[in-house]
Amino acid sequence: MKRIHLLLSCTCFLLSASASVRANIQREAAALVNWKVSLAGADGSLASWSLANSTSLCRWLHITCDRKAGHIIELDLRDASLDGTLDELDFSAFPHLKELRLVNNGLHGTIPTGIGNLTSLVRLEISSNPYLRGAIPHSIGQLKNLVLMQLTFLGLDGTLPEEVGNLTSLEDLQLNSVTLTGSIPVTMGMLVKLRSLDLSLNNLTGSIPLEIGNMTKLLHMDFSRNYLVGQLPNTISHLAELQFLVLSGNQFGGHIFPELGNSSFLNTIYVAKNNFSGLFPSSVCERGALRTISAGYNGFTGIQQAVQNCTTLVSVDFTANNIVAELRGCFGEHPESLALMAFSQNQLYGSLLTEQGEVFVCNVTYLTLLDLSDNALNGGLPECIGDMPYLTFMDLSRNSFSGVVSFSCQDSLNQLHLANNHFRGTFPLGLKKCKSLITLDLGGNHFSGTIPSWLSMSMPRLRFLLLSSNIFNGIIPHQILQFRQLQLLDLSKNRLTGPVPDDFTNFTGMIQEQEPIDIIYNYDDFDKEVIEIIWKNAGRVYNLWKGAVVGMDLSDNFLSQEIPNGLTTLLGLRYLNLSGNHLLGCIPNNIGNLVLLESLDLRQNQLSGGIPPSFAALMSISVLNLSYNGLSGRIPTGRQLQTLVDPSIYSHNLGLCGFPLEGCMNSSTPTRNEVGQVGDREALWLYCFVAAGFIFGFWLYWGMFLFYSETWRCPFHQYVDNMQGKATKKLYSCMSCFWSTVWC
Numbered sequence: 001m002k003r004i005h006l007l008l009s010c011t012c013f014l015l016s017a018s019a020s021v022r023a024n025i026q027r028e029a030a031a032l033v034n035w036k037v038s039l040a041g042a043d044g045s046l047a048s049w050s051l052a053n054s055t056s057l058c059r060w061l062h063i064t065c066d067r068k069a070g071h072i073i074e075l076d077l078r079d080a081s082l083d084g085t086l087d088e089l090d091f092s093a094f095p096h097l098k099e100l101r102l103v104n105n106g107l108h109g110t111i112p113t114g115i116g117n118l119t120s121l122v123r124l125e126i127s128s129n130p131y132l133r134g135a136i137p138h139s140i141g142q143l144k145n146l147v148l149m150q151l152t153f154l155g156l157d158g159t160l161p162e163e164v165g166n167l168t169s170l171e172d173l174q175l176n177s178v179t180l181t182g183s184i185p186v187t188m189g190m191l192v193k194l195r196s197l198d199l200s201l202n203n204l205t206g207s208i209p210l211e212i213g214n215m216t217k218l219l220h221m222d223f224s225r226n227y228l229v230g231q232l233p234n235t236i237s238h239l240a241e242l243q244f245l246v247l248s249g250n251q252f253g254g255h256i257f258p259e260l261g262n263s264s265f266l267n268t269i270y271v272a273k274n275n276f277s278g279l280f281p282s283s284v285c286e287r288g289a290l291r292t293i294s295a296g297y298n299g300f301t302g303i304q305q306a307v308q309n310c311t312t313l314v315s316v317d318f319t320a321n322n323i324v325a326e327l328r329g330c331f332g333e334h335p336e337s338l339a340l341m342a343f344s345q346n347q348l349y350g351s352l353l354t355e356q357g358e359v360f361v362c363n364v365t366y367l368t369l370l371d372l373s374d375n376a377l378n379g380g381l382p383e384c385i386g387d388m389p390y391l392t393f394m395d396l397s398r399n400s401f402s403g404v405v406s407f408s409c410q411d412s413l414n415q416l417h418l419a420n421n422h423f424r425g426t427f428p429l430g431l432k433k434c435k436s437l438i439t440l441d442l443g444g445n446h447f448s449g450t451i452p453s454w455l456s457m458s459m460p461r462l463r464f465l466l467l468s469s470n471i472f473n474g475i476i477p478h479q480i481l482q483f484r485q486l487q488l489l490d491l492s493k494n495r496l497t498g499p500v501p502d503d504f505t506n507f508t509g510m511i512q513e514q515e516p517i518d519i520i521y522n523y524d525d526f527d528k529e530v531i532e533i534i535w536k537n538a539g540r541v542y543n544l545w546k547g548a549v550v551g552m553d554l555s556d557n558f559l560s561q562e563i564p565n566g567l568t569t570l571l572g573l574r575y576l577n578l579s580g581n582h583l584l585g586c587i588p589n590n591i592g593n594l595v596l597l598e599s600l601d602l603r604q605n606q607l608s609g610g611i612p613p614s615f616a617a618l619m620s621i622s623v624l625n626l627s628y629n630g631l632s633g634r635i636p637t638g639r640q641l642q643t644l645v646d647p648s649i650y651s652h653n654l655g656l657c658g659f660p661l662e663g664c665m666n667s668s669t670p671t672r673n674e675v676g677q678v679g680d681r682e683a684l685w686l687y688c689f690v691a692a693g694f695i696f697g698f699w700l701y702w703g704m705f706l707f708y709s710e711t712w713r714c715p716f717h718q719y720v721d722n723m724q725g726k727a728t729k730k731l732y733s734c735m736s737c738f739w740s741t742v743w744c
């Protein structure tokens, strides 16, 4: 009897238990279907979510059930298009849910308070839903079992609630790019199991709380790109397992205390773009794990000795600090492992050779990137630089280096900047081997002699060639036309003679509009490849990594003859500067093809004729100067040209009229000025014919006279051919000028 009773009650219990499980499952299904109905754009993958099908809930897409108990433990909606809000989702229906993933769903609205009912949740991932707004709800603190919380790339705008400190099981907290505001709550210190903390790319303010030192398991800490201030709390030294410390892009200040080096595992320190000062502590390397220091754009005044002794260091970047030091000290005693060395924009002195003439820099075998620009370094460059097998980037610009450049290159070298030093001698012959070069900047030195004809053959990948402000002479070699990728050619301020080359058919780098270049190094914030160019009348430091500049500057040379028509095929050009030469003849009729041209400078030449009507098509032009030439006729009208109101850009010509000058503006009957110009044109026409007639008569007369003298015949014919060629050319040029003037 007792036994039967027991059996009955047992069965009863089982039956009622299974009934309640079924009720739970029904509730889960109903909650999902209700939510689905509220969504505007649920995609096909939610088709199986239907009450008619609730018995097979565990086979619905995006859902994982607990095999035995039958309830939902995982809801994974990665990349499912939902287009709706979370408001109608009854979170309390999922007491067993362990994982929730909402990634890239087009969700809007806010994260509801009800999320706090997911009390079994272990992993929460809400990412790439940029229209999800509002704050992280306080109820988040109820998710006591959370191990991973990843809220990234959302459009939130609230503070990080202090209840986050209740999530004491958390090991991984990723809250980057969700636009958190306010300060870091001190309760964070309660997350003693946390191993990875990422609060980067938010709008956090205030300082790092002392309590951070309680997270003793932390390996990875990233607070980069916020508005955090103050000193680093020295409790960071309690983080004995710390490997990655990333604080770049804030406003932290003060000194970095020596105890930072207490972690035996410290591998990477990124503190660039802050306001730190003082000496960079030597202790950071003591434990022997440090590989990367990125400390640019601060106020550090020095690096202590032991950093130089750091045998594990691979990458050091102290760009733009106030370091006054001997260069050799920066390389340290054991530089063998160094790959990236950047100390640009400091006050380093000394030279790359030691007092004994001994070379040290070349012992840094694995060096790939050497940036020592903007310092006070001097002396010559050792030849062995050319043997460094991994060097891809070298910038020694804006120092006081001198002597002859005699080093050569390995295939690895892509970027070579030697601008604004005191180098001399002819174009360095060793560079003939630099066949991988993309940038070559030798501007602002005392290089002389001719521009070698082998350049384009030897450096087929070159995109940026800057030789300005040297004393190069001779002609621009026609082989320069064989560069296919060149997009910037700056030969300004030299002593070049002869014509501007004409046939640019192979110049695809300038024929097409260029995208920003894609050779990006993976080092943090490495965006420092800069060149100095003059465009729009101002010297500019141009960052090659950020934009696509296409331009040609041949100004301030002794170039002669006409502006070649071929230039008008370079449709990608954004600037063209031919000023300060001896160029003759007309402005090419097709100049208006250059629709991307923003800056055109032809001043101080001997150009004649009219401004071609196609000028009106220069729809990007914002800087123009045609002054000090022999131009005449009407200035074309074009919408963009009308914005150039400074009359000085047309001044000192033969007779230009039209906006912004006085004269023929808006007038259909010729003004007195124009009538005068018609007279000028007739005189010009007459002059052309008289000149042609004279040359022709001269040839006939002397031809008759000398025809019988055998000894003279050959040179005479050559002379005649020559004269005839010149005369025809002049005549042609006169006529084309005449016609273009008539166009005005």
Ligand SMILES: *[C@@H]1O[C@H](CO)[C@@H](O)[C@H](O)[C@H]1NC(C)=O
Pocket (backbone or CB within 6 Å): 047, 048, 049, 050, 052, 053, 056, 059, 060, 061
């Ligand atoms: C029920 O769900 C299964 C599995 O997802 C699916 O194959 C089936 O088409 C669904 N039936 C209905 C009526 O939605």
Ligand SMILES: *[C@@H]1O[C@H](CO)[C@@H](O)[C@H](O)[C@H]1NC(C)=O
Pocket (backbone or CB within 6 Å): 092, 113, 114, 115, 116, 117, 139
């Ligand atoms: C949990 O769900 C219940 C409804 O079942 C709701 O009343 C309550 O507000 C929810 N709790 C939280 C913290 O949102």
Ligand SMILES: *[C@@H]1O[C@H](CO)[C@@H](O)[C@H](O)[C@H]1NC(C)=O
Pocket (backbone or CB within 6 Å): 156, 157, 158, 179, 181, 202, 203
């Ligand atoms: C975050 O800061 C940026 C830049 O200062 C600002 O444009 C943005 O509106 C801020 N967002 C929030 C949510 O405060």
Ligand SMILES: *[C@@H]1O[C@H](CO)[C@@H](O)[C@H](O)[C@H]1NC(C)=O
Pocket (backbone or CB within 6 Å): 141, 162, 163, 165, 166, 187
């Ligand atoms: C949760 O956090 C709040 C605020 O930090 C705190 O007052 C409360 O005691 C915590 N609750 C629990 C259960 O730990």
Ligand SMILES: *[C@@H]1O[C@H](CO)[C@@H](O)[C@H](O)[C@H]1NC(C)=O
Pocket (backbone or CB within 6 Å): 189, 210, 211, 212, 213, 214, 235
């Ligand atoms: C947490 O950090 C604070 C400040 O550093 C300290 O006073 C406190 O004792 C720490 N708490 C624990 C539990 O370690």
Ligand SMILES: *[C@@H]1O[C@H](CO)[C@@H](O)[C@H](O)[C@H]1NC(C)=O
Pocket (backbone or CB within 6 Å): 237, 238, 259, 262
């Ligand atoms: C850091 O290490 C030094 C010795 O290496 C030790 O004296 C000091 O107590 C440590 N500091 C902390 C805060 O652990």
Ligand SMILES: *[C@@H]1O[C@H](CO)[C@@H](O)[C@H](O)[C@H]1NC(C)=O
Pocket (backbone or CB within 6 Å): 251, 253, 254, 275, 277, 299
């Ligand atoms: C940077 O630090 C210096 C002191 O080293 C201080 O005078 C200056 O005001 C700080 N600048 C900012 C923007 O915090």
Ligand SMILES: *[C@@H]1O[C@H](CO)[C@@H](O)[C@H](O)[C@H]1NC(C)=O
Pocket (backbone or CB within 6 Å): 305, 306, 309, 333
């Ligand atoms: C650098 O290392 C050498 C031995 O390799 C040692 O004698 C010297 O004291 C170290 N210098 C510093 C400043 O630690």
Ligand SMILES: *[C@@H]1O[C@H](CO)[C@@H](O)[C@H](O)[C@H]1NC(C)=O
Pocket (backbone or CB within 6 Å): 358, 359, 360, 363
């Ligand atoms: C560079 O290396 C060579 C041989 O590898 C060595 O003899 C020389 O002393 C080193 N120079 C410096 C300055 O370390």
Ligand SMILES: *[C@@H]1O[C@H](CO)[C@@H](O)[C@H](O)[C@H]1NC(C)=O
Pocket (backbone or CB within 6 Å): 481, 482, 503, 504, 505, 506
């Ligand atoms: C353009 O390239 C072709 C093929 O390499 C070559 O034959 C031709 O001479 C080049 N033209 C100019 C103007 O350099």
Ligand SMILES: *[C@@H]1O[C@H](CO)[C@@H](O)[C@H](O)[C@H]1NC(C)=O
Pocket (backbone or CB within 6 Å): 492, 493, 534, 535, 536, 537, 538, 555, 556, 577, 578, 579, 580, 599, 600, 601, 623
């Ligand atoms: C053209 O070059 C000259 C000389 O280098 C310079 O003075 C002028 O500003 C440049 N023109 C433009 C528009 O940049």
Ligand SMILES: *[C@@H]1O[C@H](CO)[C@@H](O)[C@H](O)[C@H]1NC(C)=O
Pocket (backbone or CB within 6 Å): 537, 603, 625, 626, 627, 628, 646, 648, 649
């Ligand atoms: C154009 O060039 C002339 C001659 O160099 C100069 O005087 C004038 O200021 C320039 N105009 C503009 C707008 O740059």
